[in-house]
Amino acid sequence: MKISLIPIYEDNYVFHFITDDGLSVVVDPGDGQPVIDYLETNGHSLQVILHTHHHWDHINGDDALREKYNCEIWGPEFEIMRIPNMDVLLEDGQNYTLGSHSFKVIHTPGHTRGHICLYFEKDNVLFSGDTMFSLGCGRLFEGTPDDMWNSLKTLRNLPDDTIVYCAHEYTATNAKFWKSIESNHPEVDDILEKIKSQKCTVPTKLSFEKAYNPFLRADDPKLKQALGMVDETEEKVFAHIRHLKDNF
Numbered sequence: 001m002k003i004s005l006i007p008i009y010e011d012n013y014v015f016h017f018i019t020d021d022g023l024s025v026v027v028d029p030g031d032g033q034p035v036i037d038y039l040e041t042n043g044h045s046l047q048v049i050l051h052t053h054h055h056w057d058h059i060n061g062d063d064a065l066r067e068k069y070n071c072e073i074w075g076p077e078f079e080i081m082r083i084p085n086m087d088v089l090l091e092d093g094q095n096y097t098l099g100s101h102s103f104k105v106i107h108t109p110g111h112t113r114g115h116i117c118l119y120f121e122k123d124n125v126l127f128s129g130d131t132m133f134s135l136g137c138g139r140l141f142e143g144t145p146d147d148m149w150n151s152l153k154t155l156r157n158l159p160d161d162t163i164v165y166c167a168h169e170y171t172a173t174n175a176k177f178w179k180s181i182e183s184n185h186p187e188v189d190d191i192l193e194k195i196k197s198q199k200c201t202v203p204t205k206l207s208f209e210k211a212y213n214p215f216l217r218a219d220d221p222k223l224k225q226a227l228g229m230v231d232e233t234e235e236k237v238f239a240h241i242r243h244l245k246d247n248f
């Protein structure tokens with residue numbers, strides 16, 4: 001599955017792919033015109049819009065795309081009141097087919113209550129929306145730290161070679177934040193430098209995130225030690241890291 005990135009606004013990514021049998025699909029079109037421009041330039045139509053959650057920077061392109069292409073809108077059932085005109089309500093734990101591909105819906109509350117991630121197991125691809133970013137995680141607008149920690153632990157259980165398409169380019173700031181809380185990590189400076197030299201860091205690999213993303217490592221004794229929280233629970237450590245990032 002070849003996935004293309006369509007940058008919109010300051011730091012959002014919309015994703016586009018074509019299934020083996022020719023369905024054209026976009027994920028989280030937060031703006032219409034840049035997506036239309038991309039599709040026209042590349043000679044594609046549009047059949048399906050997929051959504052991870054209801055925020056405007058992920059859904060604002062729906063009306064323009066629907067009007068032009070008469071495409072279907074698929075999104076999280078828990079956000080039926082927040083995302084207009086959904087044709088297919090995606091349920092936690094269910095599998096859905098798009099042409100020759102299939103994906104599983106993983107409910108990951110925290111950023112929003114109904115947030116879902118879309119896992120294409122055979123393609124080794126995860127669309128993580130605003131739940132997991134490279135070296136980061138989404139802000140807790142509608143959930144508790146415990147919600148988000150549990151969501152991230154669910155994603156952490158996916159295979160190491162999963163390719164993660166997150167919806168924002170926040171990696172450089174996230175790397176600086178990581179250094180601020182774990183400056184003694186032997187690889188933090190090298191990774192920070194490498195990221196600074198890259199304009200685009202998406203997609204990322206789940207193995208990389210498991211090894212370095214501080215938000216996936218609230219139970220890592222080394223990170224707990226760096227934070228002076230050796231005896232604290234992983235839930236408390238996670239809440240503390242999220243709190244520090246909110247004020248970074």
Ligand code: ZN
Pocket residue numbers: 053055111130
């Ligand atoms: Zn969001």
Ligand code: FE
Pocket residue numbers: 055057058130167168
């Ligand atoms: Fe967003």
